[in-house]
Amino acid sequence: xxxxxxxxxxxxxxxxxxxxxxxxxxxxxxxxxxxxxxxxxxxxxxxxxxxxxxxxxxxxxxxxxxxxxxxxxxxxxxxxxxxxxxxxxxxxxxxxxxxxxxxxxxxxxxxxxxxxxxxxxxxxxxxxxxxxxxxxxxxxxxxxxxxxxxxxxxxxxxxxxxxxxxxxxxxxxxxxxxxxxxxxxxxxxxxxxxxxxxxxxxxxxxxxxxxxxxxxxxxxxxxxxxxxxxxxxxxxxxxxxxxxxxxxxxxxxxxxxxxxxxxxxxxxxxxxxxxxxxxxxxxxxxxxxxxxxxxxxxxxxxxxxxxxxxxxxxxxxxxxxxxxxxxxxxxxxxxxxxxxxxxxxxxxxxxxxxxxxxxxxxxxxxxxxxxxxxxxxxxxxxxxxxxxxxxxxxxxxxxxxxxxxxxxxxxxxxxxxxxxxxxxxxxxxxxxxxxxxxxxxxxxxxxxxxxxxxxxxxxxxxxxxxxxxxxxxxxxxxxxxxxxxxxxxxxxxxxxxxxxxxxxxxxxxxxxxxxxxxxxxxxxxxxxxxxxxxxxxxxxxxxxxxxxxxxxxxxxxxxxxxxxxxxxxxxxxxxxxxxxxxxxxxxxxxxxxxxxxxxxxxxxxxxxxxxxxxxxxxxxxxxxxxxxxxxxxxxxxxxxxxxxxxxxxxxxxxxxxxxxxxxxxxxxxxxxxxxxxxxxxxxxxxxxxxxxxxxxxxxxxxxxxxxxxxxxxxxxxxxxxxxxxxxxxxxxxxxxxxxxxxxxxxxxxxxxxxxxxxxxxxxxxxxxxxxxxxxxxxxxxxxxxxxxxxxxxxxxxxxxxxxxxxxxxxxxxxxxxxxxxxxxxxxxxxxxxxxxxxxxxxxxxxxxxxxxxx
Numbered sequence: 018x019x020x021x022x023x024x025x026x027x028x029x030x031x032x033x034x035x036x037x038x039x040x041x042x043x044x045x046x047x048x049x050x051x052x053x054x055x056x057x058x059x060x061x062x063x064x065x066x067x068x069x070x071x072x073x074x075x076x077x078x079x080x081x082x083x084x085x086x087x088x089x090x091x092x093x094x095x096x097x098x099x100x101x102x103x104x105x106x107x108x109x110x111x112x113x114x115x116x117x118x119x120x121x122x123x124x125x126x127x128x129x130x131x132x133x134x135x136x137x138x139x140x141x142x143x144x145x146x147x148x149x150x151x152x153x154x155x156x157x158x159x160x161x162x163x164x165x166x167x168x169x170x171x172x173x174x175x176x177x178x179x180x181x182x183x184x185x186x187x188x189x190x191x192x193x194x195x196x197x198x199x200x201x202x203x204x205x206x207x208x209x210x211x212x213x214x215x216x217x218x219x220x221x222x223x224x225x226x227x228x229x230x231x232x233x234x235x236x237x238x239x240x241x242x243x244x245x246x247x248x249x250x251x252x253x254x255x256x257x258x259x260x261x262x263x264x265x266x267x268x269x270x271x272x273x274x275x276x277x278x279x280x281x282x283x284x285x286x287x288x289x290x291x292x293x294x295x296x297x298x299x300x301x302x303x304x305x306x307x308x309x310x311x312x313x314x315x316x317x318x319x320x321x322x323x324x325x326x327x328x329x330x331x332x333x334x335x336x337x338x339x340x341x342x343x344x345x346x347x348x349x350x351x352x353x354x355x356x357x358x359x360x361x362x363x364x365x366x367x368x369x370x371x372x373x374x375x376x377x378x379x380x381x382x383x384x385x386x387x388x389x390x391x392x393x394x395x396x397x398x399x400x401x402x403x404x405x406x407x408x409x410x411x412x413x414x415x416x417x418x419x420x421x422x423x424x425x426x427x428x429x430x431x432x433x434x435x436x437x438x439x440x441x442x443x444x445x446x447x448x449x450x451x452x453x454x455x456x457x458x459x460x461x462x463x464x465x466x467x468x469x470x471x472x473x474x475x476x477x478x479x480x481x482x483x484x485x486x487x488x489x490x491x492x493x494x495x496x497x498x499x500x501x502x503x504x505x506x507x508x509x510x511x512x513x514x515x516x517x518x519x520x521x522x523x524x525x526x527x528x529x530x531x532x533x534x535x536x537x538x539x540x541x542x543x544x545x546x547x548x549x550x551x552x553x554x555x556x557x558x559x560x561x562x563x564x565x566x567x568x569x570x571x572x573x574x575x576x577x578x579x580x581x582x583x584x585x586x587x588x589x590x591x592x593x594x595x596x597x598x599x600x601x602x603x604x605x606x607x608x609x610x611x612x613x614x615x616x617x618x619x620x621x622x623x624x625x626x627x628x629x630x631x632x633x634x635x636x637x638x639x640x641x642x643x644x645x646x647x648x649x650x651x652x653x654x655x656x657x658x659x660x661x662x663x664x665x666x667x668x669x670x671x672x673x674x675x676x677x678x679x680x681x682x683x684x685x686x687x688x689x690x691x692x693x694x695x696x697x698x699x700x701x702x703x704x705x706x707x708x709x710x711x712x713x714x715x716x717x718x719x720x721x722x723x724x725x726x727x728x729x730x731x732x733x734x735x736x737x738x739x740x741x742x743x744x745x746x747x748x749x750x751x752x753x754x755x756x757x758x759x760x761x762x763x764x765x766x767x768x769x770x771x772x773x774x775x776x777x778x779x780x781x782x783x784x785x786x787x788x789x790x791x792x793x794x795x796x797x798x799x800x801x802x803x804x805x806x807x808x809x810x811x812x813x814x815x816x817x818x819x820x821x822x823x824x825x826x827x828x829x830x831x832x833x834x835x836x837x838x839x840x841x842x843x844x845x846x847x848x849x850x851x852x853x854x855x856x857x858x859x860x861x862x863x864x865x866x867x868x869x870x871x
Contacts, residue, residue, distance in 0.1 A: 028075060031087040036100035041071035042201050043103060043233040047138035048157055048440040055099050070140035072201045107236050111163030125722035129283050129295035131169045131305035133275055134260055137234055139584040141200055142176035145260050146512040147609060148339055152301050154438035158706035160235030164714060168239035169279040172230050175259040180547050180580045181485045186563030188548055188556045192259060197230060205229040205286060215281040217273060220362050225253045227274060229282045240282045242274055269349050269357060276307030277363060296722045299335040303347060303390030309334060309397025310372055314364050321730050323371055324737035333725030335717045336398035338391055339606045341411045351386040379418055395419060399724060399847045400717050402431045404607040407630045411603050420850040429848035434628050435607040436709030442613035444591035452697045457690050464618055469502035471592025475543060478578050499573050500541050505675045508593030510545040510581055513555040516604040519546060520558050523565055524660035533574040538672040541574045543589060545581035590614045595671060598623035602643045612704035618693040622671060632703055636695035639666050727845060736845045740852055743841045749777030752837050752858045767824040772807060772837050774819050781809040785842040786821040793834035
């Protein structure tokens, strides 16, 4: 018989053991080995069965065992040390507090960080891939650095799917139900003990009610909204059923709840706990884009008009895009969005047309209008960034249409290269060893130990996977010989969209077989990854790889492990010698898996995409050459070229380097170990989430907080009025005449300029007149431009024209050119392109009608 209802009975711990509850419910244990070891020692034999989850473990410990521990003075001493260490960690000043003191108290008092998923630990499965893992590492780094951040997301009752394989290698999805009472969560409650709720109005008089769960991520609170509440109807209860589930309306409701409900949850949390209100809101992708309109609504209720409210909201908002292709962005039909907003629904005071304009995307003539969540994010955030230098460049090109007339490189989208949280992703043995102090022999032995641990884990997982596929125990004796602790081990594990090219390694199967079975320099490959449940193309790629790996002739050298997640990933990063990444360049926004592998001394073998493009060094691994120009027209030929390059690298460089242990080397691959040390010593510090978060604090959060403080309701109203005035006057702005000086153009010299400009009803203080200079190509296109501000020379002439003058320094030899332009200028504008207005010589005007520039 099956139970009709399931619930979890939490134990009552003896008083001496109460601190265990505090340790288990703060997820710092997931990256703090000493705390994790103490919690494991509560019931070592049950730790694996509890899936290394201390909350689950404590729920199953017997009363006798608890009584024994409560009387164990040695255990209680260790417990006292652990809880004291946690409390010190939560209260002592850290990097942010010291930086704030040096900055004179100018750093933001609070940042709200919104993300649709958070990968913090396998014990809280609320992530699907890199976006969520990055968000989890962001929170952990914020905790370690003392950054006052509040995380905001959704609690998915089914999480992301669990993956298994059918007998023929087809991906199967399973959605286990998660009970919040079995997770490291606590409800947010009011002073009277009642649950704190947020509510969204839906069409037809319905409502969407969500309760708020709190997660402690070290010093950082994470708020997760849960629609599985008795006040909701069946459809509304299912809004947070699963990560990225359902159709268009389902996803729209999820994103409304994340952005609008999430902002209301933050307000409630701050009201109840006394926490400082956020000065900066950070959107991790466009899924949380509706937080901007919600904040505009809040200001509107205080009497601020829409234009001024939009500018005030933009001042304190940061938007991060992770998507290098338009197809990866959430879009909704405008009719669907309009139906869920306006009269009798949400954000009615904004006006439906004003809201739609915030997310409106330019479409081909005759195509239905689309509401683009990334565009919404960009139009409601004054600061935006990609997640690697290359991805920032790709993003500027992708969204350049928002700033017409400006070169793509001038689009106000910067870059902060992602980082990874070292304590989470570095093997405990590597953390303890301090590789810099190890001899070559000791480092080689450590790497072999980690590889051997991976081999044993792979065998256990592979045996379980084959049993799920229907194999009997008697058929699986061969699994005991899968992989070899002394063979060069390559890892490839990630999501399985087509651009990541899971099966590129299969392009020439005979050549791959030769590498796997090489008599002197064999390689072995461990592959893992999930395809989206709706992506049959990705599932076919998995099936193709699985069928290849099922071949008895090679199955001891290549394996596919189903159900890729954080626990498996950590073992792979530690145990592999080489991390393989071969996406279609430049479609990998960052690709942090190779960073995590590097923290363990694993070398990278990758296409120059994402982070590897900016930090590649021959001491850290190998670059797979690419045939970028063939991407669209000849994809098969491109794959053939790049696969051949991959095989050649493995055969002629990677394998020989690993196996080169000749006379006088003591049986050690000296060059390989040099590369491992370089990766640990020089690359390791660059890939850290601490470095990433410091860049966000200094380059984005602090300037956004300063803009937020400066953008009072009065200042926002003034800026909105300025923007209207400039837009009305702009048709009469013109660069009428440019008069160069007569100086000979010599290196190190200068050229004087005199420019006559018509400003209509504007005065020189309302604009900036710039000379744009640089090298020119055969088409007279300026490259690597520089900008020189020209100054007004006297007052207007009788016709109301103004003269501006300046000098251009000739600091580079060769072909040189310049042009002149007029731009709006106001101290509260963060970027010269913000209003989308420009005047060029010969009367050319650039003017955008988008709401970003109103």
